Amino acid sequence: MLTAKAAYASSFIVEDIKVKGLQRISAGTVFNYLPVTVGETFSEEKQGAAIRALFNTGFFKDITLERDGGTLIVNVVERPSVAKIVIEGNKDIKKEDLADALKKIGLAEGKVYNKQILDKVEQELRRQYFSHGKYGLKIKTEVTELTRNRVGIRIDITEGRVAKIKQINIVGSRAFSNDDLKKDFELSTTNFLSFYSKDDQYSKQKLSADLEKLRSYYLDRGYINFSIESTQVDITADKKEIYITINVKEGDVYTLDKVKLSGELVVDPEELVKLVKVGPGEIFSRKNATETSKAISDRLGDEGYTFANVNMVPEINEQTKTVEMTFFVDPGKRVYVHRVNFKGNTKTRDEVLRREMRQMESSWAASSKIERSKTRLDRLGYFEEVGVETPPVVGTADQIDVNYSIKEKASGNLQAGIGYSQVQGIIFNANIQQDNIFGTGKRVNFAFNNSSVLTRYNFGYRDPYFTLDGVSMGWDLGYTSRDGYQANISRYNTDVANAGFNFGIPLNEFDNLGFDVDLKNTSIRDTDYSPQEIVDFINENGDSFMTLSGGVGWTHDTLDRAVFATRGGQQRFSALATVPGSDLEYFKVAYKQEHYFPLSSDFTFRLLGEVAYGDGYGGTDDLPFFEHYYGGGSASVRGFRDNTLGPRDTPRAGSGQSPRPFGGSSKILGKAELFFPVPFLSDIKSVRIGSFVDAGNVSDGLNFDNMRYSAGLSGQWLSPFGAIAVSVAQPFNDGEQDDVQNFQFTFGSGF
Template sequence: MKRSLLTLLLATLLLPFAGLAQAFLVSDIRINGLQRISAGNAFNALPISVGDEVDGVTVAAATRQLFRTGYFKDIRMDRDGDVLVVTVVERPSISGISISGNKAIETQALLDGLKQSGLAEGEIFQRATLEGIKMELQRQYVAQGRYDAKITTDVRPQPRNRVAISINVGEGSVAAISHVNIVGNSVFDKEELLDLFELKETNWLSFYSSDDKYSREKLSGDLERLRSYYLDRGYLNFNISSTQVSIAPDKERVFITVNVNEGELYRISDVKLAGDLIIPEEQMRSLLQVKAGQTFSHQVMTSTEELITRRLGNEGYTFANVQGIPQPNEEENTVEVTFFVDPGKRAYVRRISFIGNTKTQDEVLRREMRQMEGAWASTFNIEQSKMRLDRLGFFKEVNVETPTVPGSSDQIDVDYSVEEQASGSVSASVGFSTGSGLILGANVQQNNFLGSGNQVNLGLNTSEFQKVYSFGYLNPYYTVDGVSRGFNVFYRTTDYDSTDISNYSTDSIGGSVRFGYPINEITRLGFSFGPEKLHIKTGSSPAFVVDEFVDSEGSNYLNWKAGISWTRSTLNHGLLPTRGNFNSLSAQVAVPGSDTSYYKLNYSGQIFFPLTRKLTLNLKANLGYADAYGDTNVMPFFENYYAGGFGSVRGFSDNSLGPKALSTDGSQDSIGGNILVETTAQVLFPLPFIKDQRSLRTVFFVDAGNAFSDDCERSSVISNCSNVKFSELRMAAGLGLTWITAMGPLSFTLATPIKDESGDDTEVFQFALGQSF
């Protein structure tokens, strides 16, 4: 019986070649059934040529060879005399691929993956490939925690031996984590360890953070953080013995269990240096953060490797390799750490190039370079140059690469790639009011004028009560070593008689020349000097403070103003920084010989603190003090500080806070004070569902501030006047958004006062174009 079955099987397999059992000499070859495949390709794939002697075995091997090309789904070979006849049925080609139902994975990403696997329009269709891709897609969705995802495919025949493929994706929902458990820990509490995890059990914030959505990649990252946590605290032999991920029958809940083996605590017995140190050993040892007697920490060891590598990189050894090798002593639970130093060859910079600066001139970028061509490659100088480009505020992003020069073992190129963004602002306004009539305004500020790196601003605002004309210019590289020079001129007329603000008017004209001198990479000194001519005209019912000052000091003033400033900045970006700090001290004085004598002292500062991987705390302060001196008895009211509004205490109207003065008609108007206190605490957070947030900033803020006066005894100042008191600070909280548009920063805030007084003017919604926060 078995022999009969075997005979039948062999007969079936050899049936297509029954007519070719006897060997013959091929005089010609004929291929039938070709449609898209060219005859040349078919003959090249056929391992039989005219003149060859063939038999059944040879033909069977040739058939297999043709099948391997993947072009044919059926092949038959026959003999017509001495002619070999090959009849083929081609596989269909793909006329098109459509994908529907996918959201978590973009369509283009799916099409690119299909193309890499051989499924694309015009390619030969193979069902086995489609089934393999279907299973791979299913695995990708499972890796995202979408256990109920379903992938269905449909292959529809088309004319001319083609097929259309439709892939329908039912992504399902991401399974939520119901429980996470760690087993085997005794040194650290479970809660302490679970705080390290990005994946969390479902909580009240999960709807926003989606931290309860299971993902295989996120779990791998959490396990790596857990491993690093133990290794950084001396548990050298810590390991994760197993991880179980259980899925509920409804496929909507996930249970995670992590089994750990903590091992013993290890301390450092000795620290050694080996290899070619290049720099003096004393300097090298000063970089060691690993000390004998310390608890072993993998993080500290890695940090030491980076410090030594960076130090060697600063000396031009760009390809230096530093490796910390721990050698544990299992009996004493100690570890000896040896840092092996291989400096490699000193590298030199062949060329520095810039990519992406379509508007900014190459010279503007090159003058920020601290790394020079032809000099040895310094890691510090290369990074310092990148930071200086970032601080210009011209670019959304700056990246640097240091590829090796082909054919050279000691040369590199330094390539900076930049992505330009709006580096200025344009604002215009058109309005109408019964008191002011038609209001027109235009302001243009360009920090990178025509790509030259120079700053230019031009302003024109006109209405029935105010006209302002201004022009400013600054060349940040007046000299090649970074001394800046600039100037500004202005003309301003303000007539408040037709408004309810105050009953006086001013005409002023002036200008100044400014110089800046760099002390080092992060610190500058600034100097300014210029005149201002001011004329005050009192109206029918001016504030008593105005009348008192004009009666005492006159109505015409020519003041020569001199200023000096000190600025220190380590901010990482010119427009929307996220780390570093900024401090600025400035003093301005109306020099002796001016018609009024006064001075103003100002401090401005901010600092960034990372709270989590996504949240950053930003603290700000703005302080000011002004006073009269010499023959001037009272601080000029037109130089007072005001508080409230955008850029000050948000949630309150512009310039509405601080002392108010009585006017001759019995009304009260803001008059400002000689002391300013403004503080801000804000948390920077990313907007959900937006991938590119480099041009966006969203914050939750709390502002506090006010304008104060140390001369509140005058009867004409009747309300909201006090010396600096915490109880008199106004406070507001809210949300803010800044978007860097083509016309400059566009900012919005929604704020509500959390500490105000009766009579304060509040505003819930405020916006500004050309100003960020």
């Protein structure tokens, strides 16, 4: 109720203002909104404006004005405040999320209560639940008056069942089937993965994205005049099923007549022509045309034209159904880098970061160099996250800064722990490692490992920038004692002491050449149950050997990250040989290639192939048995027990032993694996699962007639306790002597 008691016959000068009826709101708040001050003349014309101004605050439900001599009296009745909001019946959406949504429209505890807000509350709740596919929603609100001019609000929600998409029909499509057109849609009818993907729940945003995919599908196949005439979304009376109908007009297929480059071609036109992915006579494809524009823009970006625009200008001939395509190049100004800045490196020295930079200060900005610098920082392994921004320099039109933001992680500590492997059993280990000692990027480590299979001590050092040109240098000292029987191979024991040096020489951005020299002393201890091959070897060569070996390796690495890569590849070739005059003379060569193909933002396909071979030379007839290759296990052909594939030994007569894995002088391995996000954990980057097919075997000589195959599921987790690998595999063609192990896992490192 808005009233004004005209207790005055004419205008008067306000000598004082009094406010009556206030409970929670201060008088100062009223004075701030009241368009009248002491000393002004208050007339009948001003009373309406004063009442409207106070009412528009939303604080009051009744306002009256009175005059007492020269005093203006403002009588108010405050609206109640919301003391408590209770939400019941919600299951699909958390109470916190609903409370935040209601707060945005003005309903929250402590706020002024307004009856009109309840209509907005219902609209907002329906919007929230409709976005989750629940169209059978029922809402009941109850307002209870409390003491001290307060109210309590109770909202009872009956969510109902999720409405599922029953049918998606595309009307007017003649050139393609509905299944082909819908295969990349985010929305779908119910399938066996819908419980996780929720693709059978209608969403206006998802439908818009699917309509754009449909449009792109046709435009990429020459239907340049394709159009979506209308879209209908119908829900059944029981609010349980949704039918989506999309009406389209295909039009005709258009081909390219001419393709031209025009504008300011600041780069050699012959280079730009090589980037054009469309040509005369081809069916028009918007995808290929867009990729051409991007490729040209990226090429200009490498020359410093960071803000270059390459616009597609199609000229359509409706009579001949052809398109003349012109790519108009507008390079803009050439941009230079003013400063390269780093933020967040509290421990790592600035020089460690700058030596990874491929984008230099005071040179023109190259998009590929800026991104490559980010990748190199990410691959160091010292940081959890690396980001990059290129803001323009204030006051200039041709300069930018390149700012790298870094979130450091612990790169070294003392670890002592326990682990378990199906081969090694319980593993006790200790490790002191600092990958970035004193922030210099150098690595120092001491490791101890003790299990039923082996005992190992190792001390190592590596300087990745031994020279300013990026030549690395490292050395290591170690001792290893191994029990062959516990490792699923022949019965013998070895003790190995070694010392080695290694160097790495970068050939270019992606290739590295490595050299290493190792001095090794190997002692063999046979047992009463050692096979005939080992007894014969010891009788012929002795049981202790000193060898000096040299090795060379080449690596080509384009992986986007060192752990859980999603794109790029890696090739490795290595060769090792003991020098003539060593107690044993032999060589080993190996080649490995691995590549990751991103199929989408969540799915990655991996291919891996590896082949290795070794043999003796000079006074050594064959590759020594303790240098043999082995196959089977989580790092080889999964589904077969570790080290059990390939040739078997010959038990000594009367020993009563069965043949055991003896390894071979050559091996081959192949893997195909599809990685995808873990259901309900897609945001966690330290976990991934996959489906795989493995193939491989070990043999004497290059003989791979008896390949073994398996398929299954895998899981990997970089946990705080160390890397955990799990696989479930089924061999395809296991033989009588093969040792099948369907479930395999390993975990370890420090607690």
